[in-house]
Amino acid sequence: MRAPAPALYSAAGSLLLTALVAAPAGGAPAAPGAAELRGTATAAARAQAEGIAFGRCAAVEDLPADVQCGTVSVPLDYAHPDGKLIKLTVSRVRATHKDPNNSKRRVPRQGALVYNPGGPGGSGMYFPLIGVVPEWKRLAAAYDLVGYAPRGVGRSAPLSCQDPKHFYKAPSQAPTHPSESYKRERIAEAKAYARGCAKRAGSALRHYTSLNNARDLDVLRAALGEERLTFMGASYGTYFGALYATLFPSHVRRMVFDSAVNPDPAQIWYRNNLDQSAAFEGRWADFRDWIARHDDVYGLGDTAERVQRSYDRAAARLAEEPAGGKVGPGQLQGAFLTAGYYDDYWPHRAEALSKYLKGDPKPLIQQAGPHPEAAKEAENGNAVYTAVECNDASWPTDFEVWDRDNTRLARVAPFETWDNVWMNLPCAYWPAPRQEPLDVRTGPGELPPTLILAAERDAATPYDGALKLHRRLWGSVLVTERDAGTHGIAGGPNPCVNGHVDAYLLEGTLPVRRAACAPHPEPEPREHTRKKSAVPPTV
Structure with missing residues (x-):
C-alpha cells in the first residue's frame, strides 16, 4: 500500500507472554510465533540492560546539534535472538519541560513518545525536530520525542534491490x-x-516484515527504559502499531493510530491496494473541484471535467516533448498523486499545471522532475x-x-x-517465503484505551480501515475529521483534532467512543497566479 511519509505538522506482561509461548501439555508443538515471542523477550531484556548511548548524530543524518542519536541492536531473526544482530538508528530530543502557555510553569516529563511516519520504508529520524512547531510544543514539553529508522531504512541494516x-x-x-x-x-x-x-x-530478505517491525518496537521500548510504550504511528505505522498492540497489549501505555490501515488479514496487502486506487479517484475529483472553484486564478477550467481536460492536454504534450527533457506523463502523474495525500500541495500543483499550459514549464519541472x-x-x-x-x-x-x-x-x-x-x-x-498476516484483535481489558484518527476522504488509507481497526481494538476511540482528505492529521491545521491528541497523550482523556471534527479550511490559491483578464492564457 503506497503511502509516503506524512508531512510533519506534517517486565510488565510476563503472564501474557508466558501464556502465549508456553508449549501445550503433552509435548504438542508451540503455537506459531512462539519462538519469536521468546526471542523478543530475550532481545528486550538485553536492550533494557544496555540502553542507548545517545550522543552527537553522524553527519550523514544532517540533524542539528540539539538532536541526539544512538543505536539499538535487534535480532535479524527473532526465532534466533542470539544469532545475527542488526542496528537500528534512533534520534531523540529531550522533553523541554516548558509550558508554551505559561513560561513560569515547569512541565513534568511523561516519558518517551516514539513516532513512525509510515511507508513501509519511511524514516522517523527527523521527527524530534517537530517539537518547535506550535501545534507540537505541549507534547514536546512533556515527552522526549523519539524517532528511528526501521530495519532496512537509512543506516538501519539498509536494504537495496537495484543500483x-x-x-x-x-x-x-x-x-x-x-x-x-x-x-x-x-x-x-x-x-x-x-x-x-x-x-x-x-x-x-525474508526478515523484513511488519511483524518484525512490531517486535523491533518492543526492543526499542526496552532500550529507552520505558516500562510501557507511548507510540504514534501514521499510515503504515498504524498497521505494525496494531500488530504491536495485539502481540504486547500489556506493554502499551498510550497509542495514537493516525490515518489507519485496514488490518483485516484478507486485506493485507493486495486488496488494500485495490481499495486505495479506488479512493484516490475520489480525492483526485476533490482536487479538480477545488481547481475549478478557483478558475479565476488558474484558468484550467470552471468544472472538474474541464480541469481533467486541461490535465490530459498537459499529459499529451509531455508525452510528445518532455519538459526539460525529464518530466513526462509519469512524472506529472506522480506529482499530482502527492496532492491526493496533502491538500496543502494543491495551490503549488495547480499553479505548475497552469503555467506549463501557458508556456512556462519551470514550476512543473521543479515540482515533478526527478532528483x-x-x-x-x-x-x-x-x-x-x-x-x-x-x-x-x-x-x-x-x-x-x-x-x-x-x-x-x-x-x-x-x-x-x-x-x-x-x-x-x-x-x-517474490522469491522469499510469505507470512500469514496476524489477526489484529484485542479483547476486553487486554489493552489500555487507544486513539484512532482518520480523515473521512483520505485516499491513501481509506476511511473504512479506521472503522475496522476501531472494531478490532477493544476500548479504542475513533476521532473523524469530516469531509476532509489529508493523510496524517495529528499536529496539523485542525485544532479540534489536535485537542483530542493533546488531551489523550497529556492527560489520558478520550471521548466515550467516537468524536467528529469539522474539516480544516481548504487551502487558499496562490494570489500571484491570478489571471489578468486582458491577457488570455496561451494553450
Missing part, C-alpha cells in the same frame, strides 16, 4: 489503459526487481516497501488476476490504478 543510478526512469509514461506490450515490459521490470532484492539481500541526488534514499525506501509488503502476505502469482482486477477497476478509477499495479507487481514474483 540507485537506475532507479529513476525519466521521462516516463503513465498510460491509464496500458497496451499488452507495455504490460509485458512492466512485468519484466517487476521480475528483475524481485530478483535484485533476493540477490542483494540474500537469506536476510538524482535523492535516488539512493528513494530506492532504499522502495526496496523496504517492496520487501515488507511482499513478505507480509500471499499475493496473486498469476498476472491474469492482476490484469482482470485492475482493468475492471481502471474503468471507474483510472488515475492511480495502473501506477499502483506497477509499484506492487514484484510481489507476484
Whole structure:
C-alpha cells in the first residue's frame, strides 16, 4: 500500500507472554510465533540492560546539534535472538519541560513518545525536530520525542534491490489503459526487481516484515527504559502499531493510530491496494473541484471535467516533448498523486499545471522532475516497501488476476490504478517465503484505551480501515475529521483534532467512543497566479 511519509505538522506482561509461548501439555508443538515471542523477550531484556548511548548524530543524518542519536541492536531473526544482530538508528530530543502557555510553569516529563511516519520504508529520524512547531510544543514539553529508522531504512541494516543510478526512469509514461506490450515490459521490470532484492539481500530478505517491525518496537521500548510504550504511528505505522498492540497489549501505555490501515488479514496487502486506487479517484475529483472553484486564478477550467481536460492536454504534450527533457506523463502523474495525500500541495500543483499550459514549464519541472541526488534514499525506501509488503502476505502469482482486477477497476478509477499495479507487481514474483498476516484483535481489558484518527476522504488509507481497526481494538476511540482528505492529521491545521491528541497523550482523556471534527479550511490559491483578464492564457 503506497503511502509516503506524512508531512510533519506534517517486565510488565510476563503472564501474557508466558501464556502465549508456553508449549501445550503433552509435548504438542508451540503455537506459531512462539519462538519469536521468546526471542523478543530475550532481545528486550538485553536492550533494557544496555540502553542507548545517545550522543552527537553522524553527519550523514544532517540533524542539528540539539538532536541526539544512538543505536539499538535487534535480532535479524527473532526465532534466533542470539544469532545475527542488526542496528537500528534512533534520534531523540529531550522533553523541554516548558509550558508554551505559561513560561513560569515547569512541565513534568511523561516519558518517551516514539513516532513512525509510515511507508513501509519511511524514516522517523527527523521527527524530534517537530517539537518547535506550535501545534507540537505541549507534547514536546512533556515527552522526549523519539524517532528511528526501521530495519532496512537509512543506516538501519539498509536494504537495496537495484543500483540507485537506475532507479529513476525519466521521462516516463503513465498510460491509464496500458497496451499488452507495455504490460509485458512492466512485468519484466517487476521480475528483475524481485530478483535484485533476493540477490542483494540474500537469506536476510525474508526478515523484513511488519511483524518484525512490531517486535523491533518492543526492543526499542526496552532500550529507552520505558516500562510501557507511548507510540504514534501514521499510515503504515498504524498497521505494525496494531500488530504491536495485539502481540504486547500489556506493554502499551498510550497509542495514537493516525490515518489507519485496514488490518483485516484478507486485506493485507493486495486488496488494500485495490481499495486505495479506488479512493484516490475520489480525492483526485476533490482536487479538480477545488481547481475549478478557483478558475479565476488558474484558468484550467470552471468544472472538474474541464480541469481533467486541461490535465490530459498537459499529459499529451509531455508525452510528445518532455519538459526539460525529464518530466513526462509519469512524472506529472506522480506529482499530482502527492496532492491526493496533502491538500496543502494543491495551490503549488495547480499553479505548475497552469503555467506549463501557458508556456512556462519551470514550476512543473521543479515540482515533478526527478532528483538524482535523492535516488539512493528513494530506492532504499522502495526496496523496504517492496520487501515488507511482499513478505507480509500471499499475493496473486498469476498476472491474469492482476490484469482482470485492475482493468475492471481502471474503468471507474483510472488515475492511480495502473501506477499502483506497477509499484506492487514484484510481489507476484517474490522469491522469499510469505507470512500469514496476524489477526489484529484485542479483547476486553487486554489493552489500555487507544486513539484512532482518520480523515473521512483520505485516499491513501481509506476511511473504512479506521472503522475496522476501531472494531478490532477493544476500548479504542475513533476521532473523524469530516469531509476532509489529508493523510496524517495529528499536529496539523485542525485544532479540534489536535485537542483530542493533546488531551489523550497529556492527560489520558478520550471521548466515550467516537468524536467528529469539522474539516480544516481548504487551502487558499496562490494570489500571484491570478489571471489578468486582458491577457488570455496561451494553450
